Amino acid sequence: MRSMSDWFYVSNGQQQGPVAEPTLRGWVQAGQIRADSLIWKEGMGDWLPANQVFQDSVQAAVAPDTAVCAVSGQVRPVSDMLQYGDQFVSPEHKDQFLQELGEGVQQAAAPLSTGLYSYEDPRTRAAWAKWLFIVGTFFEGLVTLTSIFGTDMNSLEFNTFDMLNGIFAILFLIVYITGIVFYCMWKYRVCANAHAFGGQLDITPGWAVGFYFIPIVMLWKPFQAMKQTWNATFDRAQHADSPGVLVGWWTLWLISSFGGNISFRLSLAGEDDAARVLDVLLFVVSVCLLFCILKIIKSITDAQVARGGER
Numbered sequence: 001m002r003s004m005s006d007w008f009y010v011s012n013g014q015q016q017g018p019v020a021e022p023t024l025r026g027w028v029q030a031g032q033i034r035a036d037s038l039i040w041k042e043g044m045g046d047w048l049p050a051n052q053v054f055q056d057s058v059q060a061a062v063a064p065d066t067a068v069c070a071v072s073g074q075v076r077p078v079s080d081m082l083q084y085g086d087q088f089v090s091p092e093h094k095d096q097f098l099q100e101l102g103e104g105v106q107q108a109a110a111p112l113s114t115g116l117y118s119y120e121d122p123r124t125r126a127a128w129a130k131w132l133f134i135v136g137t138f139f140e141g142l143v144t145l146t147s148i149f150g151t152d153m154n155s156l157e158f159n160t161f162d163m164l165n166g167i168f169a170i171l172f173l174i175v176y177i178t179g180i181v182f183y184c185m186w187k188y189r190v191c192a193n194a195h196a197f198g199g200q201l202d203i204t205p206g207w208a209v210g211f212y213f214i215p216i217v218m219l220w221k222p223f224q225a226m227k228q229t230w231n232a233t234f235d236r237a238q239h240a241d242s243p244g245v246l247v248g249w250w251t252l253w254l255i256s257s258f259g260g261n262i263s264f265r266l267s268l269a270g271e272d273d274a275a276r277v278l279d280v281l282l283f284v285v286s287v288c289l290l291f292c293i294l295k296i297i298k299s300i301t302d303a304q305v306a307r308g309g310e311r
């Protein structure tokens with residue numbers, strides 16, 4: 001027989017439950033259930049928003065390194081709690097929790113998901129992408145420096161700087177390609193997370209990456225994908241203005257791409273001095289581009305982890 005204290009709630013458009021009242025309060029307080037999610041129990045006339053029913057729980061903020069007891073709803077330091085899957089329990093409530101778990105009263109919080117997409121922690125991919133981009137930019141600087149003192153591209157003579165330039169160019173290529181792989185993995189994941197948060201994106205995670213490899217559309221579609229991911233992550237309207245860091249990132253990316261093509265053509269035409277000057281300018285662009293992409297990766301990753309919670 002269902003207890004009168006059992007509650008039901010709506011998540012991603014579907015009814016979930018029943019769950020005990022302390023558990024539901026804890027989920028609302030911890031942000032695992034949106035404050036405006038509809039909740040109901042027997043005896044209530046209509047479904048009401050959680051922030052209207054549990055005003056005290058919504059107003060109480062959960063500080064870092066604390067958790068909500070699934071039985072009592074009290075907030076305590078994580079170090080004082082016992083963890084069972086995604087839930088935390090005070091030691092004195094352990095037996096009651098296990099009993100309710102066996103009886104089906106307690107259940108794990110539903111993971112963030114919408115349709116085909118579920119939230120997953122993007123931090124590992126973000127860390128790899130950031131460090132590989134940093135190392136890649138370092139090698140790009142060494143390639144630019146050694147090319148200044150090297151011989152002309154069409155010359156049959158080679159010096160020590162030419163040899164170093166070749167070594168650094170190979171290392172740069174390896175690191176850069178690996179960084180791109182992890183960046184694409186990261187972008188796929190954060191776009192999928194944005195869908196899981198319920199964002200109104202019209203670009204799928206696959207196309208958020210795939211647009212980079214399609215001529216013409218690669219000039220603007222990847223930017224749109226990043227903007228939609230950003231807006232969904234930070235719960236902004238999709239028609240909101242693009243943040244400055246995104247505009248700067250994409251502008252610098254286009255300058256770097258077109259500039260690199262021009263530099264290569266200058267070298268083939270024997271205009272080595274002009275190509276070297278352009279390469280130095282492009283390296284400055286690359287450094288600025290690095291700061292932009294690091295800021296974007298960190299901002300989106302941190303915001304999604306805060307919304308998705310520790311899984």
